[in-house]
Amino acid sequence: MSKTSSSIKDVAKRASVSTATVSHVINETRYVSEETKNKVHQAMKELNYQPNQMAQGLRSRKSKTVGLIVPMLYTDTSNFFFMSIANGIETILQDRGYHLILSNSHEELKKEMDHIKVFNSKLIDGLIIAPTAEDFSQYEDVLSSDYPVVFIDRKPKGFDKDGIFVDSEKGSYEAIKALIEKGHERIAFLTGSLGITTSDDRLMGYKKAFKDHHLAINPNLIGEGEASFQAGYDLAKKLVVEEKATALFVANNVMTMGALGYLNEQKIKVPDEVAIIGFDDYDWMKITTPPLAVVKQPSFEIGEKAVNLLLKRIEEPHKGEPEQIILSTELVMRESI
Template identity: 60%
Template sequence: MVSIKDVASKAKVSTATVSHVINETRYVAEATKQKVYSAMKDLNYQPNRIARSLRSQKSSTIGLLVPLVAEDTSNFFFMSVANGIEQVLKENGYNLILSNSNEQAETERDQIRVFNTQLIDGLVIAPVNGREYDYKEEFSGNYPVVFIDRHPSTGEGDRVLVNNRRGAYEAVTALIEKGHERIGFVTGSLGITTSDERLEGYKEALRERGLTIEEGYMQEGPATFKEGYSLAGKLHRAGVTALFIANNVMTMGAVSYLQEQNIAIPDDMAVIGYDDYDWMKVTSPPLSVVRQPAFELGKTAVEQLLKRIDGYKGEHQEIILDSELVQRGSY
């Protein structure tokens, strides 16, 4: 095991100088730094990251806690968020620890407690129960927190969100402008702020154009392929001429139903889905979607977090990113 003494001997400097170079605790001349770095490289010396963290109370590690569910393609969304986070962290010399709440509140609380026992510098979290749980009892207060995707009830951290209401409003308005009045709405479980906001956008577009909001045209269920398939069939039988599907995996199920029933898109049924994945571009016709800025969401969130870590003490902020209606051939 190579020690700091070995590095000092090879670089012909004191062990204190090597320590100052590694921990950046005192000015060291550039030429001396390079001698130390060269000795570390030649000896394959790896500084003890844990010991350094305990001394400096800074680990250069960020936690990310997101709700991944095996059968839900929203996992791609959160992985894109993670990619945006990682890009910024690499540029700033930080590492990322990813944890999964599995869309379970108790699991989420357990994972937060684990983070509290580790030396992380900050946490980015997509909350499970944003509106029902304020998290005040869970966070240790030793690190800043940024909430993403879902609106929390707590005022304990910054928030970086997507304008889900506006995205749904624009999608439904586009369908109305094509002449559709009987527009079905398919969503995953309500109570999650993203789903609730998309429902509000759907209703707002109908109200603005003087159309009746029909309870039977709004269908909610578990966010699964099977449920998307089933609810698309139910709405087809109810006589709708267009579908706005506010969940990506349910969009897959709905399109499968329409294809199996030989229902032509968009002639017999117009369709707009949510989120933009490669498979949506290769359907016939390619699907129109509301695209979320997932990568940008991750970047913005961690940039805000790093500001807090660097000492920014201003009031907690809410940053809203815009979604985009991608028009293809399905409506």
């Protein structure tokens, strides 16, 4: 094979490694074992592959730019959550002389992959991403090894890299425990699409609280729908009217708005007739009648922790093992329970 026809993918295939690993070996951007390095160098020799020296020269210069990809939906007020994370990131970047480029995947894997490819060509120094894919293997060939990456909020299966996450399971558990201690047993769980780690973790916390209090889990009290106001409204109606739920735990902000909208419209007294706890804490939740109890996430801190970890990797790319930091939630007790 001539050197004009061989590519980094050909080298990766010949060496039985990922393209990311080949790039790490060429650019010396992360630790790679001697055995793997030798395999890559041997494959490069056999294929007469020559790295693009111009691209390597460009990569050696810092752009002082960090990318951020978040999955915000037009219908979902979780935009506030991710914007708070972005604020935490940008505050520190500005102090360090960096710039932030924000992209939105709209919860679509293809768009997310396209954004990553654009960042690969922009010579960014690092990337922070709240992923949409369920399995980390879906990222291995597209994420460039030329820069460090920190995952936030969601943890795909098989992920063992740098990440900042929130203990959503415990947050949900504490909320359900509080409702049980108030005497509720018919507690409904309203959630957006399952399959996303944050939603799955919150459901696990719900189920664990029931089991620990020796209560049977009724699958009819678990309502799943799209993350929208209307879905929250419709599920609250169904669970209160048909399933006689006396309490609602709503696992995301926009569905909380919909559920509360239904209760208010029907003049259902909160918490006397139906109690409710939401997830995430926003100003509007403090001025409802009554004020809404919530599980509060440290969104700004997620951004701070993520960017500090990323900057450490940028400045010392070969130092230290991957870190996964789990932040705690806080159950904010208000008059809705």
